[in-house]
Amino acid sequence: VKDTTETPDLKQCYKLLKLTSRSFAAVIMELNPELRNAVMLFYLILRALDTVEDDMSIAHDIKVPLLRDFHKKLSLDDWSFDGNSPDEKDRAVLTEFNSILHEFHRLNREYREVIIKITKEMGNGMADYILDEEFNLNGVQTIKDYDMYCHYVAGLVGDGLTHLMIIARFASPELIKRPELFESMGLFLQKTNIIRDYAEDIEAGRSFWPKEVWSIYGEKLTDFQSAKNTKQGVFCINHLVLNALEHVTDVLTYLSSIQEQSSFQFCAIPQVMAIATLALVFNNENVLHTNVKIRKGTTCDLILKSRTYKGCVDIFEYYLRDIRKRLNVEDPNYLKFNIHVAKIDQFI
Numbered sequence: 526v527k528d529t530t531e532t533p534d535l536k537q538c539y540k541l542l543k544l545t546s547r548s549f550a551a552v553i554m555e556l557n558p559e560l561r562n563a564v565m566l567f568y569l570i571l572r573a574l575d576t577v578e579d580d581m582s583i584a585h586d587i588k589v590p591l592l593r594d595f596h597k598k599l600s601l602d603d604w605s606f607d608g609n610s611p612d613e614k615d616r617a618v619l620t621e622f623n624s625i626l627h628e629f630h631r632l633n634r635e636y637r638e639v640i641i642k643i644t645k646e647m648g649n650g651m652a653d654y655i656l657d658e659e660f661n662l663n664g665v666q667t668i669k670d671y672d673m674y675c676h677y678v679a680g681l682v683g684d685g686l687t688h689l690m691i692i693a694r695f696a697s698p699e700l701i702k703r704p705e706l707f708e709s710m711g712l713f714l715q716k717t718n719i720i721r722d723y724a725e726d727i728e729a730g731r732s733f734w735p736k737e738v739w740s741i742y743g744e745k746l747t748d749f750q751s752a753k754n755t756k757q758g759v760f761c762i763n764h765l766v767l768n769a770l771e772h773v774t775d776v777l778t779y780l781s782s783i784q785e786q787s788s789f790q791f792c793a794i795p796q797v798m799a800i801a802t803l804a805l806v807f808n809n810e811n812v813l814h815t816n817v818k819i820r821k822g823t824t825c826d827l828i829l830k831s832r833t834y835k836g837c838v839d840i841f842e843y844y845l846r847d848i849r850k851r852l853n854v855e856d857p858n859y860l861k862f863n864i865h866v867a868k869i870d871q872f873i
């Protein structure tokens with residue numbers, strides 16, 4: 526019988542979960558007990574890794590080996606790290622890493638193997654980017670680089686979660702044959718965050734908007750912050766929204782194959798939040814200056830409506846129509862948008 530005693534370490538882990546993530550904590554708590562601890566620990570371990578990646582105060586010669594070897598910490602009984610991550614709540618996952626390790630060793634082997642594999646691949650992908658001088662100086666260059674970066678930080682999460690759900694028998698093994706589906710689950714979320722976080726990232730001295738796109742609309746990425754370039758900045762946002770929408774059909778196909786209710790909601794809620802966020806950032810010049818967020822009321826409606834697959838399809842259809850209605854003919858992306866949204870409509 527599974528040992529489900531609530532140890533002090535487990536309580537500490539759930540405290541860390543709630544501390545580090547508003548959105549993901551809520552959906553992870555919804556999960557069936559069989560899967561909840563594994564996904565919670567998967568989240569905290571990757572959040573710890575990402576906190577190292579995000580911490581601009583850690584020197585490269587410390588950061589790169591730390592990222593590459595992070596998965597090896599998972600075999601230790603005790604390890605913690607005190608970076609100077611500006612974000613207090615994120616720092617805690619690294620200083621309190623022992624609780625995560627103690628609980629990690631209590632997971633069944635199959636779950637641990639998935640988590641170690643993804644942590645190793647993500648850590649090495651992040652390290653490769655940090656070592657790439659081009660990326661360091663000028664950020665993400667091509668759309669191909671953009672997709673590859675998002676693969677490492679989010680596509681791999683979709684990969685790991687899919688395998689955890691299959692081990693727990695909450696998703697069909699057929700999904701393993703469709704890696705493009707779980708890749709899109711991650712890329713849709715990450716690309717939405719990257720578009721939304723423009724102002725915050727520029728402030729922090731980084732950005733992930735691909736040069737292949739923004740250079741169509743401006744000389745420098747920071748140009749969009751001056752009033753005279755607002756229109757070009759909005760066209761750039763819309764171009765990136767269109768690029769993110771290319772993942773919609775894969776996301777809906779993936780959702781249609783999750784049978785277990787709590788896993789379905791766990792997968793569906795972040796996706797419906799993302800399509801609502803994409804509709805919010807579309808044609809929205811505020812994105813160039815601040816971090817726009819969907820209203821709390823909207824969030825509640827989305828959570829309720831996304832309980833069924835049909836509800837999710839309705840939500841996507843609603844926001845895709847909303848975006849199409851607000852397309853302006855002078856937007857260079859006008860034609861591509863219409864063709865692509867019509868294609869998704871056919872799929873739906």
Ligand SMILES: O=C(O)CO[C@@H](C(=O)O)[C@@H](OCCCCCc1ccc2ccccc2c1)C(=O)NCCCCCc1ccc2ccccc2c1
Pocket residue numbers: 549564567568571572575579678679680682683686710711714715718791792795
């Ligand atoms: O620092 C921040 O607060 C934001 O960091 C972003 C960044 O630095 O780019 C960035 O960090 C990425 C690296 C660490 C990934 C951590 C993660 C996130 C969600 C999870 C959900 C469940 C289980 C494990 C999870 C692991 C970030 O958090 N971006 C949010 C989008 C990531 C989506 C991951 C993902 C992929 C597929 C999914 C499928 C189903 C349900 C949730 C899913 C969640």
Ligand SMILES: [Mg+2]
Pocket residue numbers: 575576579
């Ligand atoms: Mg981060």
Ligand SMILES: [Mg+2]
Pocket residue numbers: 575578579678
């Ligand atoms: Mg990061």
